[in-house]
Amino acid sequence: MSAFRPFNDLLNVLFSPSCVSCGKTLVGDERFLCVNCLSQIPYTGFEYTPDNQLEALLVNTIPNVKATALMHYVKNECPQHIVHEIKYHNNLGLGKLFGRLLGSALSDSHRFDDVDVIVPVPLHLFRWLQRGYNQSRIISSGVAETFPRPICNNLIVRSRYTTTQTRKSHQERVKNVDKAFSIKRGSSLEGKHILLLDDVITTGSTVRSCYEALSKIKGVTVSVAALAYAGT
Numbered sequence: 001m002s003a004f005r006p007f008n009d010l011l012n013v014l015f016s017p018s019c020v021s022c023g024k025t026l027v028g029d030e031r032f033l034c035v036n037c038l039s040q041i042p043y044t045g046f047e048y049t050p051d052n053q054l055e056a057l058l059v060n061t062i063p064n065v066k067a068t069a070l071m072h073y074v075k076n077e078c079p080q081h082i083v084h085e086i087k088y089h090n091n092l093g094l095g096k097l098f099g100r101l102l103g104s105a106l107s108d109s110h111r112f113d114d115v116d117v118i119v120p121v122p123l124h125l126f127r128w129l130q131r132g133y134n135q136s137r138i139i140s141s142g143v144a145e146t147f148p149r150p151i152c153n154n155l156i157v158r159s160r161y162t163t164t165q166t167r168k169s170h171q172e173r174v175k176n177v178d179k180a181f182s183i184k185r186g187s188s189l190e191g192k193h194i195l196l197l198d199d200v201i202t203t204g205s206t207v208r209s210c211y212e213a214l215s216k217i218k219g220v221t222v223s224v225a226a227l228a229y230a231g232t
């Protein structure tokens with residue numbers, strides 16, 4: 001036995017990547033999540049389901065909307081841990097991985113085949129500077145790998161600084177993001193089908209507010225995709 005073996009074992013324990021959900025040390029080909037957590041992700045299957053819960057939530061504001069989310073958001077379980085890791089811990093690899101999974105779901109369903117461009121929901125400049133990145137952009141870059149469409153990053157501008165939506169009631173959320181977005185150089189997307197991409201959709205107030213801005217572009221169609229749906 002090598003004299004360095006105990007030292008190497010200690011290094012392995014200290015620096016081995018662990019599952020972002022349960023904390024177990026990853027083995028073999030596992031990346032970010034262990035096989036057990038990965039197998040427990042509650043995928044929605046919304047991409048295959050016209051009139052799904054998310055579409056029902058949004059259709060009054062966004063006419064004929066097609067909408068999907070990759071998974072149901074479940075508190076204190078794997079989906080929350082994944083979203084938290086992407087949103088607050090700058091886990092780019094995980095964001096891209098789940099973006100690719102969402103992109104595959106969009107491609108496989110063929111319901112979103114006529115989408116022309118992906119538009120990530122923007123962060124306000126202050127929040128972007130504070131966090132250093134926009135999680136919706138990261139997820140979008142993964143989506144575009146398996147659902148190949150151009151990403152239009154600077155179309156919508158978050159013109160008003162809004163506080164976090166996380167602990168707000170439905171009414172507070174609506175008021176918080178009302179008229180928070182505006183459009184920059186929208187004419188290039190006239191007549192296009194835009195896929196608006198967010199990390200988590202709860203009441204839908206953020207995507208509705210983005211739609212209000214996007215609808216000013218002539219002849220535009222808007223669909224919606226998210227990593228997780230937190231509605232009931």
Ligand SMILES: [Zn+2]
Pocket residue numbers: 019020021022023024033034035036037038
């Ligand atoms: Zn795990």
